[in-house]
């Protein structure tokens with residue numbers, strides 16, 4: 001680890017020198033790097049699909065939708081919008097400050113650290129990189145040790161395409177992350193669990209480093225069958241796609257559990273079963289369309305959650321597992337105990353608990369009794385329920401009548417709140433995430449107000465009172481001596 005420490009320190013020195021040279025601030029440099037990311041992904045499409053298959057058993061179509069295509073789109077948006085994003089934003093100042101002018105200048109933080117997760121190892125590494133480069137930073141990226149093929153690909157290929165004095169990749173696990181976190185960074189961007197998020201925040205506090213924490217949690221899905229009854233086919237397909245169609249439920253914004261009225265639960269289960277079969281056939285293990293569980297440790301975690309006697313008794317569909325193939329069958333639970341681990345931990349796997357309520361309005365109280373989720377999904381056309389969800393709950397996002405697509409829409413900010421994270425990114429928000437908004441005030445020496453300066457007296461106090469109220473008419477009267485206050 002001594003050698004790794006030296007490598008990290010040397011990398012940091014070089015990145016700092018590069019940043020200090022001013023090269024990464026130029027829009028031309030940023031665009032060249034963004035173009036190179038697009039080229040890298042396009043040139044290596046087959047290789048990337050291979051590594052994602054090796055690490056997670058992802059089908060190449062799923063890999064393209066969730067990772068390669070997503071990254072190409074994100075870098076293209078940044079390339080197309082960068083000229084607009086970098087322009088300092090003029091702000092109109094109150095008359096009180098006349099003749100000063102104000103603007104906001106987005107400046108790069110400097111040298112940033114990006115730590116990413118294994119479930120979307122390419123997009124969760126490259127998308128923050130796109131934001132950091134757009135904003136003009138130098139970047140060190142560490143992908144997750146749990147997706148070793150993706151991590152090795154990034155470490156080998158990024159230096160061949162990007163400016164390797166400004167953008168570096170280091171491979172490794174928690175021991176390497178610990179060395180990295182001991183250094184002083186200008187910004188840390190972390191994607192991972194709330195548990196390690198706390199470690200990151202504590203390390204960042206040492207140097208007062210700003211952080212973005214993209215964390216996880218349990219994303220509830222409300223099904224208000226009364227108002228969506230004629231569209232239930234689509235509802236069930238979307239839920240199934242959100243639970244089993246993306247990394248086999250190993251996604252931070254995956255549907256974690258469903259809230260539904262008791263009277264409709266068995267109908268929902270009857271509708272889910274054929275959809276699972278239509279997605280993955282009679283034998284999902286051999287379908288090639290269901291990602292595998294990332295590691296033995298995560299498999300055993302899911303097995304432990306499922307083997308809780310109360311949970312096991314609630315299985316109404318699926319439940320089989322194969323440790324050698326790291327396979328967990330798409331599984332549905334009906335009313336598992338609310339105090340079980342599976343109902344209190346992020347599931348991060350292909351298991352779908354259905355929790356029944358007497359009245360769907362109770363879903364609000366249920367969600368409020370838990371930590372703030374990264375996403376809330378609600379299938380409803382009831383405007384009153386929608387308003388209640390928006391005004392009475394807090395979450396990173398709310399999506400009505402769909403799941404997970406909010407992630408793909410880069411016109412919306414993506415991030416959590418409370419336990420599910422700090423900060424946001426995607427599209428223009430990524431540029432902002434990696435920029436410091438510097439306030440610029442251009443004053444003028446043309447005129448001076450004596451009321452700003454001591455010695456203090458009642459005239460100056462009255463002047464300041466009126467100035468705070470921006471009561472210009474009375475200010476003029478005060479200065480002319482027509483009024484006293």
Ligand SMILES: NC(=O)c1ccc[n+]([C@@H]2O[C@H](COP(=O)([O-])OP(=O)(O)OC[C@H]3O[C@@H](n4cnc5c(N)ncnc54)[C@H](O)[C@@H]3O)[C@@H](O)[C@H]2O)c1
Nearest residue numbers: 116117118143144173174177192193196214215216217252
């Ligand atoms: N909000 C999002 O965008 C998003 C996306 C994907 C995953 N997630 C969340 O990530 C979690 C799953 O990912 P994970 O298992 O990779 O998370 P994790 O927290 O275990 O690991 C994330 C990163 O932290 C590093 N790390 C691990 N232990 C560390 C330590 N002790 N000190 C410093 N760094 C350490 C890892 O090497 C990895 O790079 C879930 O909670 C999921 O919801 C969130």
